[in-house]
Amino acid sequence: MSEVIEKRKNPFFEPYKTPHDTVPFDRICMEDYEEAFMEGIRRDEEYLEKTINNPAKPTFDNTIINKEDDTEDYYDLLDRVSTVFFNLLSAETNDEMDALAQKMSPILTKHANDMRLNEKLFQRVKYVHLHHRKLTPEEKRLLDDCYEGFVRSGALLSPEGKERLRQLTEEVSLLGLQFSQNLLKENKAFSLHITDEKQLDGLPQTAIDAAAQEAKEQGKEGWIFTLDAPSYSPFMTYSTQRELRQKMYMAYNTKGIHDNENNNLAICQRLINLRREIAQLLGYKTYADYVLKRRMAKNVRSVYRLLNQLVDAYKPTAIKEKEELEKESRRTISHLEPWDIGFYSHKLKLKKYNIDAEMLRPYFQLDKVIEGVFGLATRLYGITFKENKQIPVYHSDVKAYEVFDKDGTYLAVFYADFHPRKGKQGGAWMTEYQGQWIDKKGENIRPHVSVVMNLTKPTPDKPALLTLGEVETFLHEFGHALHGIFSNCRFESLSGTNVLWDFVELPSQFMENFAIEKEFLRTFAFHHETGEPLPDELIRRIVKSRNFMAATACLRQVSFGLLDMAYYTKKDEFTDDIIPFEKKAWEKAIISKQRTDTCMTTQFSHIMAGGYAAGYYSYKWAEVLDADAFAVFKRKGIFAPSTAQRFRDCILSRGSTEDPMTLYKNFKGSEPTIDALLKRNGIKRKAK
Numbered sequence: 001m002s003e004v005i006e007k008r009k010n011p012f013f014e015p016y017k018t019p020h021d022t023v024p025f026d027r028i029c030m031e032d033y034e035e036a037f038m039e040g041i042r043r044d045e046e047y048l049e050k051t052i053n054n055p056a057k058p059t060f061d062n063t064i065i066n067k068e069d070d071t072e073d074y075y076d077l078l079d080r081v082s083t084v085f086f087n088l089l090s091a092e093t094n095d096e097m098d099a100l101a102q103k104m105s106p107i108l109t110k111h112a113n114d115m116r117l118n119e120k121l122f123q124r125v126k127y128v129h130l131h132h133r134k135l136t137p138e139e140k141r142l143l144d145d146c147y148e149g150f151v152r153s154g155a156l157l158s159p160e161g162k163e164r165l166r167q168l169t170e171e172v173s174l175l176g177l178q179f180s181q182n183l184l185k186e187n188k189a190f191s192l193h194i195t196d197e198k199q200l201d202g203l204p205q206t207a208i209d210a211a212a213q214e215a216k217e218q219g220k221e222g223w224i225f226t227l228d229a230p231s232y233s234p235f236m237t238y239s240t241q242r243e244l245r246q247k248m249y250m251a252y253n254t255k256g257i258h259d260n261e262n263n264n265l266a267i268c269q270r271l272i273n274l275r276r277e278i279a280q281l282l283g284y285k286t287y288a289d290y291v292l293k294r295r296m297a298k299n300v301r302s303v304y305r306l307l308n309q310l311v312d313a314y315k316p317t318a319i320k321e322k323e324e325l326e327k328e329s330r331r332t333i334s335h336l337e338p339w340d341i342g343f344y345s346h347k348l349k350l351k352k353y354n355i356d357a358e359m360l361r362p363y364f365q366l367d368k369v370i371e372g373v374f375g376l377a378t379r380l381y382g383i384t385f386k387e388n389k390q391i392p393v394y395h396s397d398v399k400a401y402e403v404f405d406k407d408g409t410y411l412a413v414f415y416a417d418f419h420p421r422k423g424k425q426g427g428a429w430m431t432e433y434q435g436q437w438i439d440k441k442g443e444n445i446r447p448h449v450s451v452v453m454n455l456t457k458p459t460p461d462k463p464a465l466l467t468l469g470e471v472e473t474f475l476h477e478f479g480h481a482l483h484g485i486f487s488n489c490r491f492e493s494l495s496g497t498n499v500l501w502d503f504v505e506l507p508s509q510f511m512e513n514f515a516i517e518k519e520f521l522r523t524f525a526f527h528h529e530t531g532e533p534l535p536d537e538l539i540r541r542i543v544k545s546r547n548f549m550a551a552t553a554c555l556r557q558v559s560f561g562l563l564d565m566a567y568y569t570k571k572d573e574f575t576d577d578i579i580p581f582e583k584k585a586w587e588k589a590i591i592s593k594q595r596t597d598t599c600m601t602t603q604f605s606h607i608m609a610g611g612y613a614a615g616y617y618s619y620k621w622a623e624v625l626d627a628d629a630f631a632v633f634k635r636k637g638i639f640a641p642s643t644a645q646r647f648r649d650c651i652l653s654r655g656s657t658e659d660p661m662t663l664y665k666n667f668k669g670s671e672p673t674i675d676a677l678l679k680r681n682g683i684k685r686k687a688k
Contacts, residue, residue: 012084013039018390019390023392023394025392033097034104040081041107041111043076044111051066052118058125060135060139063124063125063127082108085097085100087431090180090429091424094423101177102174102177102178105177106173112169116155117157125147125150126150129144168274168278172275176609179264179609180425180609182263183256183264184425186256187227187426188226191224191225192244192251193220194211194222194225200223200239206459208223209462210230211225225248227426228420229420229426229454230455232252237342237343239343242333253599264601264608265579267608268601276574285571286300286568286571294500296500297502300569306620307558307561311558313674313683314551318551319591322591324348325549336592338595349545353541353544360468362529363526363528364465364467364525365465368526369471370416372525376520377478381406381482381644383485388402397417398415412449412484413433415433415451418453418455418464419455419464432450432484433450434447436495437489438490447487450481451474451477462528468542476508476512478508478511479507479509479512480504480508499655499656501611501615502617506625506626506629507652510625514638518539519639559586560616563585563604564614567607578599578601578602580596583596624677625672627679628668629667630680631676
């Protein structure tokens with residue numbers, strides 16, 4: 001009797017049947033992705049034919065939202081599989097995924113172009129845009145975004161122009177992917193292997209234990225330090241071995257410029273030119289002009305006004321900070337080099353404020369920090385988090401939580417992925433596996449948000465103990481998560497963090513303000529061994545030292561913004577050598593002699609492979625907003641429920657349903673000014 005073997009079903013093709021319809025990571029195999037990608041493209045093409053051949057007059061319902069609102073059996077399969085694949089490509093990749101990404105990138109870009117450049121579809125959208133009647137403000141904003149999206153994607157171009165745009169966008173997609181893969185390989189290729197215990201001098205025990213664990217995992221004796229932040233940062237701060245600090249620094253700051261297959265110099269140059277050509281093909285002078293038309297800043301002039309204001313306000317203080325640091329370093333060395341800055345900054349901070357990251361680390365046990373951050377959200381907004389181990393995760397490091405509103409109703413799923421590992425990009429970010437929207441039946445589809453970080457790992461002898469900086473990173477990404485969690489919009493493309501990019505950092509940077517507030521620290525900062533609370537004296541020193549080297553830090557961010565703008569305000573073909581161009585571009589914000597053998601551009605993912613090209617200024621733009629907003633909380637009480645509720649109602653739940661400045665003014669009652677930021681950083685504005 002022969003057995004009938006049932007063919008395994010691709011999990012993307014059927015209901016997930018998991019808690020809250022979460023992604024069944026435990027059932028997805030590598031071969032599922034390509035099959036789902038190609039079927040998703042086929043279904044999209046089917047939708048396109050159905051829409052453009054509809055004999056009925058184009059309307060908002062049958063043209064703009066018939067796909068956005070569709071809740072039939074996973075019709076938008078392409079979005080379903082793309083979301084999972086590209087999220088994991090950053091958080092848990094491998095050689096097979098990298099290869100598939102290279103294969104699918106041009107196919108997916110071509111498909112996106114086929115949709116956006118379809119003349120019949122655009123004519124329907126254009127008709128609705130010209131003849132719409134009685135739309136709600138949110139519907140009108142979706143329609144405007146949809147029409148503008150087609151125009152910005154080349155819908156008004158000639159057939160020859162459209163074909164050229166296809167070529168350019170496909171190449172940008174492929175090169176952006178190659179840039180990221182090269183950077184990850186460069187980051188993982190270097191390690192500092194120490195076998196002589198004397199070379200560990202100065203390092204805190206937490207860093208030594210982590211390095212020993214890394215060596216053990218690699219099957220080696222001794223200690224291994226990597227370029228991942230939890231390893232690199234303590235080494236540069238505490239190691240007394242200047243030669244080794246130099247080795248680490250040079251490895252970190254030369255990523256992408258070595259004479260090997262991971263070199264990103266030519267890729268960067270090509271990406272800059274491709275984006276310039278795209279913008280000019282679409283009728284803009286520069287790529288920055290193209291980008292800024294859809295930003296709060298509106299134009300290049302406004303961006304430079306902000307960056308120049310910050311240089312003028314912060315540079316005098318930054319120069320004084322540099323002089324003070326040089327004076328401290330001259331006690332032991334004749335000349336301060338870049339690899340000395342972290343080391344002597346630590347010494348100076350310890351001398352001035354008697355405060356040190358390692359003093360605080362025992363009080364920042366990750367499990368307790370999680371409780372503290374969740375508790376902050378509870379105190380502000382009344383929401384609660386409950387871990388659900390029945391929700392599948394993609395790695396054992398990941399925790400999955402259900403989020404409940406103050407009335408007990410289900411609000412969202414929250415994934416947290418805390419520690420570095422081999423297949424994970426560096427840095428920290430928030431993303432979604434499912435956005436929020438309201439379907440045709442009126443059901444509010446709730447979001448599944450994820451925060452991915454590279455925080456200090458536990459060791460066999462100690463739990464994960466964080467620095468204050470890592471606590472701030474957690475709060476930052478958690479702020480993005482709250483922006484997604486609280487979303488209450490009708491349309492997914494307007495919901496959550498789908499806002500203008502110089503507004504998206506407001507909720508995240510706003511949350512960082514709580515990191516040094518005593519009332520917040522008192523809720524979770526207990527010594528992991530004794531249970532003693534973080535002493536008042538240490539909290540006082542934290543607050544007092546908050547603005548240590550703040551002007552230098554500000555100029556560093558401004559320098560990145562200036563570099564970004566220099567690349568993307570180019571009107572002519574970019575033919576310069578990247579490294580000297582970089583040094584010239586940001587020199588206005590630089591206060592030390594520059595090295596010519598290091599490069600930021602080749603590892604600057606935000607502006608080369610991410611979405612911040614011509615937009616890195618957004619961090620400083622949003623910092624003005626977050627300082628201004630937190631000043632409102634400080635006046636009313638940092639946990640004032642009425643203020644928090646207004647912040648939730650006016651900003652966090654509204655997505656992109658209104659102009660962001662309108663949302664901000666609805667919260668505060670007026671536009672922001674730079675004054676709150678200057679005050680927070682202890683900077684005095686020059687008299688005019």
